[in-house]
Amino acid sequence: MPVNYATPTPAALFPVAGVRLGTAEAGIRKKDRRDLTLVELAPGSRAAGVFTQNRCCAAPVTLCREHLAGDGSLRALVINTGIANAATGEQGMVAARATCAAVASLLGCAAREVLPFSTGVILEHLPVDRLVAGLPAAMADLKADNWHAAAHAIMTTDTVAKAASRRIELGGKTITVTGISKGAGMIRPNMATMLGFVATDAEIAAGLLAQLARDAADQSFNCITVDGDTSTNDSFVVIATGASGLEVDIASPHWPALRAAVFAVAQELAQAIVRDGEGATKFISVKVGAGGTAEECRQVAYAIGHSPLVKTAFFASDPNLGRILAAIGYAGIADLDAAGVRVWLGSNEKNADEEVLVSEHGGRAASYREEDGSRIMKNAEITVRVDLGRGTAAATVWTCDFSYDYVKINADYRS
Amino acid sequence: MPVNYATPTPAALFPVAGVRLGTAEAGIRKKDRRDLTLVELAPGSRAAGVFTQNRCCAAPVTLCREHLAGDGSLRALVINTGIANAATGEQGMVAARATCAAVASLLGCAAREVLPFSTGVILEHLPVDRLVAGLPAAMADLKADNWHAAAHAIMTTDTVAKAASRRIELGGKTITVTGISKGAGMIRPNMATMLGFVATDAEIAAGLLAQLARDAADQSFNCITVDGDTSTNDSFVVIATGASGLEVDIASPHWPALRAAVFAVAQELAQAIVRDGEGATKFISVKVGAGGTAEECRQVAYAIGHSPLVKTAFFASDPNLGRILAAIGYAGIADLDAAGVRVWLGSNEKNADEEVLVSEHGGRAASYREEDGSRIMKNAEITVRVDLGRGTAAATVWTCDFSYDYVKINADYRS
Numbered sequence: 001m002p003v004n005y006a007t008p009t010p011a012a013l014f015p016v017a018g019v020r021l022g023t024a025e026a027g028i029r030k031k032d033r034r035d036l037t038l039v040e041l042a043p044g045s046r047a048a049g050v051f052t053q054n055r056c057c058a059a060p061v062t063l064c065r066e067h068l069a070g071d072g073s074l075r076a077l078v079i080n081t082g083i084a085n086a087a088t089g090e091q092g093m094v095a096a097r098a099t100c101a102a103v104a105s106l107l108g109c110a111a112r113e114v115l116p117f118s119t120g121v122i123l124e125h126l127p128v129d130r131l132v133a134g135l136p137a138a139m140a141d142l143k144a145d146n147w148h149a150a151a152h153a154i155m156t157t158d159t160v161a162k163a164a165s166r167r168i169e170l171g172g173k174t175i176t177v178t179g180i181s182k183g184a185g186m187i188r189p190n191m192a193t194m195l196g197f198v199a200t201d202a203e204i205a206a207g208l209l210a211q212l213a214r215d216a217a218d219q220s221f222n223c224i225t226v227d228g229d230t231s232t233n234d235s236f237v238v239i240a241t242g243a244s245g246l247e248v249d250i251a252s253p254h255w256p257a258l259r260a261a262v263f264a265v266a267q268e269l270a271q272a273i274v275r276d277g278e279g280a281t282k283f284i285s286v287k288v289g290a291g292g293t294a295e296e297c298r299q300v301a302y303a304i305g306h307s308p309l310v311k312t313a314f315f316a317s318d319p320n321l322g323r324i325l326a327a328i329g330y331a332g333i334a335d336l337d338a339a340g341v342r343v344w345l346g347s348n349e350k351n352a353d354e355e356v357l358v359s360e361h362g363g364r365a366a367s368y369r370e371e372d373g374s375r376i377m378k379n380a381e382i383t384v385r386v387d388l389g390r391g392t393a394a395a396t397v398w399t400c401d402f403s404y405d406y407v408k409i410n411a412d413y414r415s
Numbered sequence: 416m417p418v419n420y421a422t423p424t425p426a427a428l429f430p431v432a433g434v435r436l437g438t439a440e441a442g443i444r445k446k447d448r449r450d451l452t453l454v455e456l457a458p459g460s461r462a463a464g465v466f467t468q469n470r471c472c473a474a475p476v477t478l479c480r481e482h483l484a485g486d487g488s489l490r491a492l493v494i495n496t497g498i499a500n501a502a503t504g505e506q507g508m509v510a511a512r513a514t515c516a517a518v519a520s521l522l523g524c525a526a527r528e529v530l531p532f533s534t535g536v537i538l539e540h541l542p543v544d545r546l547v548a549g550l551p552a553a554m555a556d557l558k559a560d561n562w563h564a565a566a567h568a569i570m571t572t573d574t575v576a577k578a579a580s581r582r583i584e585l586g587g588k589t590i591t592v593t594g595i596s597k598g599a600g601m602i603r604p605n606m607a608t609m610l611g612f613v614a615t616d617a618e619i620a621a622g623l624l625a626q627l628a629r630d631a632a633d634q635s636f637n638c639i640t641v642d643g644d645t646s647t648n649d650s651f652v653v654i655a656t657g658a659s660g661l662e663v664d665i666a667s668p669h670w671p672a673l674r675a676a677v678f679a680v681a682q683e684l685a686q687a688i689v690r691d692g693e694g695a696t697k698f699i700s701v702k703v704g705a706g707g708t709a710e711e712c713r714q715v716a717y718a719i720g721h722s723p724l725v726k727t728a729f730f731a732s733d734p735n736l737g738r739i740l741a742a743i744g745y746a747g748i749a750d751l752d753a754a755g756v757r758v759w760l761g762s763n764e765k766n767a768d769e770e771v772l773v774s775e776h777g778g779r780a781a782s783y784r785e786e787d788g789s790r791i792m793k794n795a796e797i798t799v800r801v802d803l804g805r806g807t808a809a810a811t812v813w814t815c816d817f818s819y820d821y822v823k824i825n826a827d828y829r830s
Contacts, residue, residue: 322537
């Protein structure tokens with residue numbers, strides 16, 4: 001059960017002019033499930049993406065980078081679940097290229113205008129014949145209002161489909177930003193997470209779109225962790241179809257609002273992944289401030305967010321908060337003065353507890369009472385706020401707790 | 416149940432001339448358990464230690480460093496379980512000093528000749544009055560053959576006591592090396608682990624002893640991980656009483672044998688911690704070779720050893736080996752060529768399976784068969800061997816799998 005998250009209804013996912021989506025059952029790994037998604041983009045569409053920094057990245061990630069190296073003009077995305085096509089060597093590249101060629105042939109575009117994405121088991125070969133055989137059905141299913149179906153078709157261990165949508169008025173036009181994502185485990189994105197797609201019908205120039213994709217990832221998918229494992233297939237793509245007829249550049253008065261809408265959709269999608277984290281029962285925001293650099297704040301936030309001991313204490317609703325201090329201590333800030341660190345516990349929920357100061361001067365805060373910690377730890381949404389007492393930089397990481405079900409899901413996966 | 420480990424019998428733990436140990440029930444955190452250990456050392460004994468690099472280190476760690484800053488001469492160790500005396504600020508230092516002063520007063524030595532050690536819950540204050548009140552009983556219990564009892568008295572979430580002992584003949588004398596350790600969770604030592612003590616009756620000069628402690632830690636406690644959490648209290652101390660009358664220096668023909676005996680005891684103690692890792696059902700050796708530097712080999716070995724996905728796959732005996740490739744890929748070697756990496760799976764057990772090549776050329780090895788992987792994964796001892804194809808450096812990390820019981824133990828601890 002995801003933590004305070006439900007998939008938006010189909011009607012709440014606004015179509016993006018210039019985008020049609022179709023899904024099909026290709027039998028990639030399992031029968032009787034829609035495991036193939038085709039996204040068709042109108043001529044003139046552009047895309048930019050950020051991808052995993054995993055050195056054993058998947059073949060489709062390598063091919064996405066290659067296909068986006070030009071001017072970013074794009075006509076289609078093709079996404080399969082079941083097999084990640086990662087650690088598949090040369091044969092994996094051949095399969096990814098064959099997939100793009102098949103889509104290009106069906107849609108009448110160039111293969112380099114198609115981006116391929118795969119998610120699933122690593123070290124197994126993609127059954128490219130079955131994938132290609134499923135494409136006509138996906139093409140026949142292409143519809144502008146298929147975002148909800150596509151969000152479902154890209155799931156693997158996800159328990160809910162993840163999607164978000166915004167409509168804003170810009171210059172007398174209605175501009176839409178809609179996106180979907182998937183992911184629940186192997187989540188510690190280091191550029192972006194396992195499959196996130198956001199599209200808008202605004203027109204955005206290639207260079208600016210690339211910057212938008214990077215910035216949106218940094219404010220969303222690059223702030224989450226479930227288990228600290230960086231996937232081989234992390235991909236986040238922002239698409240601008242231009243089909244609304246509104247061109248937005250960095251000097252435009254519309255840019256801040258469009259940028260904010262893309263950020264909001266990306267952040268909602270990223271947080272949804274944590275809320276649906278494998279075995280998650282709680283959603284934890286770790287906010288680290290007063291740091292010397294944003295990077296050291298991120299280090300501390302991730303140390304807390306990755307610690308199995310911290311995460312199991314959250315699962316148990318046990319205010320065993322010394323584990324947070326220990327994680328801060330080993331986060332890698334060599335000259336950290338423990339006496340200058342302060343830690344608060346609070347809740348994200350409205351009308352919930354005020355923040356409680358847990359630790360200062362290198363020890364337990366004099367005002368801290370165990371019952372306050374216990375009360376907050378029972379919430380489904382918890383904020384850990386850390387003040388490093390070294391500067392003005394800050395960073396936030398969103399994570400979840402660590403439960404029996406994480407082990408169950410990952411011990412059972414594949415079998 | 417630890418993986419292929421049982422505590423040596425009392426008779427297999429050879430007394431070290433110049434060392435007497437006593438234990439007592441001080442009621443530090445729980446009643447009716449021996450939670451206080453006193454180790455008395457003969458005049459002329461020296462010690463050297465390595466300690467956690469956690470910036471939120473415990474008060475006793477700070478005091479140990481202070482007390483070892485001189486010539487290393489030492490008369491006693493005092494160890495309590497239940498409360499870690501970590502993240503306890505100034506009051507924690509006062510408690511640690513009071514503990515040393517009380518021991519010094521009982522034994523008639525200087526407070527700086529006493530090293531204090533604490534292990535247990537962080538962020539709670541040490542009940543120093545109860546500790547001091549327990550000291551006379553521990554003193555009355557002092558015996559040379561109490562290593563077995565002391566190994567039990569320093570346990571927290573450990574399911575077995577950990578001890579190791581060697582006797583070697585050097586220059587017509589019998590020299591003994593005996594040690595104990597504790598630890599099962601919060602194990603990713605970064606200098607040494609949560610309480611390891613090794614004593615010998617050889618005489619070793621202060622500078623050489625310090626080097627020996629560092630080298631022994633690097634070959635033992637610095638090669639293990641259970642959950643990636645570096646403790647606030649990690650301490651590893653090597654003691655040389657000199658009571659055998661044999662002085663060994665670096666030029667001595669006896670040095671290599673003595674060094675090897677200390678290494679062997681330290682390694683046995685460190686591996687025992689992993690074998691008794693919280694919830695462990697398997698013991699995994701990760702051996703990374705052909706690296707550019709030892710440090711990058713360690714990075715890769717720890718990335719594999721820390722990955723919850725790899726560890727749950729081992730728990731499930733599921734050869735989902737793409738997870739190992741993913742961990743190698745995100746270990747942080749920016750210019751790693753995935754196509755040059757090879758991975759083998761094998762067993763530590765005698766008469767067990769030969770090594771199986773799992774992956775090469777960036778993908779699954781042509782010769783690899785799933786049934787070979789499945790057969791090896793069923794073993795209680797498994798070796799993952801990685802060849803980075805970049806150089807000649809190597810590193811080994813020992814770890815365990817990740818089971819339901821890890822979550823259970825850490826969600827329940829304290830409650």
